[in-house]
Amino acid sequence: MDSLLITGTLALTVGGMMWFPFLRKKRKPRSLYLSAVHLLLEGRKEEALEKLKKTVTSDTENIPAYIQLGAIYRETGYPVRAAKIHRQLLVRGDLEEDERISILRHLVLDYKTSNTLDLAIETAEQLTQRDKKDIENKKLLLSLYEQKKDWDKAFFYRQGINKWLKQRDQGILALYKVMSGIRQVEEGAEREGRIRFREAIKLDKGCVPAYLNWGDSYRREGRIEDALKTWKDLTNRNPDWAHLAFDRLKDALYELGRYGEMEEIYQQVIQKKPETADAAIQYIELLRKQGRLDQAMDFCEQMIEKYPDSTPLRITQFQLLRKKGDSKEALDLGEKLLSRISTPGNLYDCSHCGYETSDPLWHCPGCHQWDTFLKN
Numbered sequence: 001m002d003s004l005l006i007t008g009t010l011a012l013t014v015g016g017m018m019w020f021p022f023l024r025k026k027r028k029p030r031s032l033y034l035s036a037v038h039l040l041l042e043g044r045k046e047e048a049l050e051k052l053k054k055t056v057t058s059d060t061e062n063i064p065a066y067i068q069l070g071a072i073y074r075e076t077g078y079p080v081r082a083a084k085i086h087r088q089l090l091v092r093g094d095l096e097e098d099e100r101i102s103i104l105r106h107l108v109l110d111y112k113t114s115n116t117l118d119l120a121i122e123t124a125e126q127l128t129q130r131d132k133k134d135i136e137n138k139k140l141l142l143s144l145y146e147q148k149k150d151w152d153k154a155f156f157y158r159q160g161i162n163k164w165l166k167q168r169d170q171g172i173l174a175l176y177k178v179m180s181g182i183r184q185v186e187e188g189a190e191r192e193g194r195i196r197f198r199e200a201i202k203l204d205k206g207c208v209p210a211y212l213n214w215g216d217s218y219r220r221e222g223r224i225e226d227a228l229k230t231w232k233d234l235t236n237r238n239p240d241w242a243h244l245a246f247d248r249l250k251d252a253l254y255e256l257g258r259y260g261e262m263e264e265i266y267q268q269v270i271q272k273k274p275e276t277a278d279a280a281i282q283y284i285e286l287l288r289k290q291g292r293l294d295q296a297m298d299f300c301e302q303m304i305e306k307y308p309d310s311t312p313l314r315i316t317q318f319q320l321l322r323k324k325g326d327s328k329e330a331l332d333l334g335e336k337l338l339s340r341i342s343t344p345g346n347l348y349d350c351s352h353c354g355y356e357t358s359d360p361l362w363h364c365p366g367c368h369q370w371d372t373f374l375k376n
């Protein structure tokens with residue numbers, strides 16, 4: 001035992017002495033690389049880049065240095081150059097599995113950043129195949145399919161992620177169905193589109209754009225009763241958003257000569273959601289058009305009593321007073337109204353990033369989050 005130990009120690013010492021000059025030579029790139037990493041941690045990318053370039057010139061086996069070099073190119077606006085570096089690394093036969101996975105992940109980001117979406121997806125598919133357990137890979141792939149507007153694939157992957165994480169987001173899954181349906185009807189496949197709108201509502205009864213688009217599709221095909229039923233379902237199930245169906249319902253009922261049916265629709269919404277002024281104002285407008293001025297006035301005052309701060313109701317009251325010819329009271333009210341008018345804001349804004357819009361949206365153009373728009 002003893003002699004073995006001594007022989008071993010001797011061998012090590014001899015080996016150390018023999019290899020000493022080589023080790024010293026090797027040390028330089030190592031410390032170069034380390035200082036590059038430190039610079040990176042301090043956010044000094046340009047300086048890190050220079051050190052990394054030198055590192056890989058003198059130590060062509062330093063895979064992490066190549067990976068970082070590529071990453072900096074991508075982050076400083078040269079994703080194509082980054083992709084080239086990362087792609088060339090993949091050709092090496094001696095990569096460890098975790099290195100290969102890291103390179104693939106960077107390559108996906110390079111392609112994503114340079115907008116070569118198909119290559120990004122192809123690479124991300126490879127990555128998820130190799131590294132099935134990593135949920136981040138699946139999320140990356142999902143974001144790529146969203147970017148590509150491939151809603152059926154996005155649906156598939158989001159569903160998979162939800163199952164994996166034991167979470168539910170039926171609202172977003174439903175919106176994918178709507179997006180997919182809109183794509184179908186744009187390509188002339190109305191029926192296919194409607195199937196998706198129906199699936200969306202099955203997933204989420206509160207999916208407002210599904211009702212609107214479903215009804216619109218029926219309307220385009222002349223199935224006006226079916227369209228009416230779909231839009232009425234929206235006003236019943238989602239009275240908060242009923243106002244989005246009002247114009248469609250009015251047009252269709254007017255065409256059928258059944259405009260009067262709007263009264264009942266408004267009343268139902270008012271009953272369900274008295275605090276949203278839209279239905280009340282539309283109802284008052286309807287009464288006014290039918291010449292039932294006193295009834296309109298009574299109802300308006302009744303609503304104002306409940307919601308004295310509602311500017312839209314006050315404006316409606318002002319219009320009624322003018323119509324009645326009560327100019328003194330109208331002027332008083334007008335003055336009060338003007339004093340509290342601020343700049344008219346946008347109607348909807350994203351609860352995630354604050355993006356403002358006058359149209360209702362379900363997919364934020366600012367931060368790409370889903371279903372983040374709240375009605376002001």
Ligand SMILES: [Zn+2]
Pocket residue numbers: 350351352353354355364365366367368369372
């Ligand atoms: Zn947003």
